[in-house]
Amino acid sequence: MLFQSSPEPAWVELSRSLAEARGPGAGIINRQSIGGGSINSAFRTDTREGVSYFVKLNREALLPMFEAEAEGLQELRKANAIRVPEPVLAGAGQGYAWIVTEFITFGRGSAQSQETFGRQFAEMHRQAADRFGWHRDNTIGSTPQINQWDDHWISFYRDQRLRVQLDLAAANGFRGSLQEKGERLMVSLDRFFASYMPVPSLLHGDLWGGNQGVDDAGNPVIFDPAVYYGDREADLAMTGLFGGFSTAFYDAYNEVWPLDEGYQTRKTLYNLYHILNHANLFGGGYAMQAESMMDQLLAEC
Ligand code: ADP
Numbered sequence: 001m002l003f004q005s006s007p008e009p010a011w012v013e014l015s016r017s018l019a020e021a022r023g024p025g026a027g028i029i030n031r032q033s034i035g036g037g038s039i040n041s042a043f044r045t046d047t048r049e050g051v052s053y054f055v056k057l058n059r060e061a062l063l064p065m066f067e068a069e070a071e072g073l074q075e076l077r078k079a080n081a082i083r084v085p086e087p088v089l090a091g092a093g094q095g096y097a098w099i100v101t102e103f104i105t106f107g108r109g110s111a112q113s114q115e116t117f118g119r120q121f122a123e124m125h126r127q128a129a130d131r132f133g134w135h136r137d138n139t140i141g142s143t144p145q146i147n148q149w150d151d152h153w154i155s156f157y158r159d160q161r162l163r164v165q166l167d168l169a170a171a172n173g174f175r176g177s178l179q180e181k182g183e184r185l186m187v188s189l190d191r192f193f194a195s196y197m198p199v200p201s202l203l204h205g206d207l208w209g210g211n212q213g214v215d216d217a218g219n220p221v222i223f224d225p226a227v228y229y230g231d232r233e234a235d236l237a238m239t240g241l242f243g244g245f246s247t248a249f250y251d252a253y254n255e256v257w258p259l260d261e262g263y264q265t266r267k268t269l270y271n272l273y274h275i276l277n278h279a280n281l282f283g284g285g286y287a288m289q290a291e292s293m294m295d296q297l298l299a300e301c
Contacts (some may be wrong), residue, residue: 010057010094017091018045018053018100025049036210037224039142044103052103053088057096066090066099068138072205072227073101075134079202081124082117083221104223107216111248117212117220118252121235125257127202129229132156140206140226140274141281143168147228153198156230157273158186165276172280174287181294185272191301192269196260198231207235208274209244233263237270265300268293 015028030046040056047053056066070087077084086102133156134147146164150156166182204211205226212222236253239245253259272293279286 010096010098013093014055014091014096014098014100017089018047021089021100022047022051023049026051026053028053031055038210045100054085054101054103056099058098060092060095060097062142063090063092063097065139065142066097068136069099069225070101071136072138072225073223075202075227076124076204076222076225079124079127081127082120083215083219085221085223101223104213104221105216106213106221107218109214110218111246113214113218113220114246114248115252116218117214117245118249118254119256120220121249122253122256125201125203125232125235129200129202132200132228132230133160134228138205138226138228140277143277143280145205145226145228153200153231154189154193157234158189161273162186162276165273165280168280169276169287169290172283174279178287178291178294181291181298185269185294185297185301188298188301189269192262192266192297196262196266198233200229201232201235203228203230203232203235205230205235207238208242209239210242212244231266231270232257233259233266234270234273236263237267238274240267241271241274265297268297272297 011028019027026047026049028045029048031043034042034044036042037056040058043055045053045055067090070090073084073087077086085104088100088102090099131149131151132153133149137144137146139145146160148160162182163186166179170179204222205228206224207222211224212220215221272290275286275290275293279290
């Protein structure tokens with residue numbers, strides 16, 4: 001894994017800033033690499049006073065990514081709906097940037113924890129803003145995600161989500177029919193919202209199965225967000241993209257806040273953003289998948 005043997009000076013500085021934030025007992029005495037992340041190097045660190053912290057490391061230039069992640073975790077915590085690790089600090093030095101958060105000991109999920117999660121997720125979505133967007137940009141995977149406030153969801157989703165990924169795709173060499181279909185879809189977006197008016201809900205923004213778990217007391221936990229205020233359906237759609245969420249989760253969600261008609265179609269529209277992002281990050285097959293999603297959507301509008 002990247003950075004497994006990161007130079008000691010970065011760890012010395014990280015340890016010093018942790019001790020500044022949490023007191024002298026929080027100096028790091030031990031660290032252990034954790035797998036599972038897709039972007040950063042992750043570690044469990046132990047401190048002299050016996051408290052563990054979760055640390056992610058990347059290149060120094062990526063400090064804004066970690067600052068946005070720390071703010072996103074804080075925003076989700078404020079909703080007080082689902083357990084979210086407490087951010088401790090984001091910092092940089094000696095060639096590296098880092099985020100330090102509360103360390104969570106994960107346990108095993110159950111049908112009960114999925115049900116609780118579904119309910120809590122709907123409650124989190126009840127947290128609303130008066131416009132779509134957020135007060136700052138962040139990243140989706142390692143791709144920049146812009147979040148300028150917009151009163152209108154359709155223009156927000158078209159200009160700050162689909163268009164950004166399509167422009168990136170063009171720059172990455174995905175031109176021709178992908179671009180042509182993308183353009184056609186963007187001018188037809190209104191049709192997916194003929195009888196549906198989304199509200200600006202607090203979204204996790206990147207909730208695939210790998211960004212959730214259950215703690216050792218059975219409480220659902222979400223982490224690694226790409227927070228903004230948007231249509232709750234966008235968050236739900238992504239949970240279906242790579243698995244990890246059971247029927248109990250969706251049933252409980254629907255009980256608290258039933259989904260609106262037309263969700264099944266808009267689900268594809270919302271996942272198109274993530275599949276385009278995957279095409280931009282990982283290439284090839286995802287561009288084909290994005291194009292077939294566009295075909296499906298163009299046939300339905
Ligand atoms: P990346 O930003 O590289 O995708 P993640 O934030 O998804 O990294 O974290 C990588 C892995 O670390 C996760 O899959 C999870 O198993 C574990 N993890 C994430 N947050 C915590 C935490 N607060 N405490 C303990 N382990 C965590």
